[in-house]
Amino acid sequence: MPTTGEKPGPGIYACRDCGERVILDDPDDTLPPCPECDGTDYD
Numbered sequence: 001m002p003t004t005g006e007k008p009g010p011g012i013y014a015c016r017d018c019g020e021r022v023i024l025d026d027p028d029d030t031l032p033p034c035p036e037c038d039g040t041d042y043d
């Protein structure tokens with residue numbers, strides 16, 4: 001389970017709390033806090 005601050009690689013990650021999706025398109029991108037609820041856990 002990826003969390004904020006990790007670099008899980010390119011993909012689409014859904015916030016566990018609200019379902020907001022964050023798209024990472026670069027292997028060096030760091031997963032941000034959820035833009036909707038500031039959650040830090042993603043599926």
Ligand SMILES: [Zn+2]
Nearest residue numbers: 015018034037
């Ligand atoms: Zn959220």
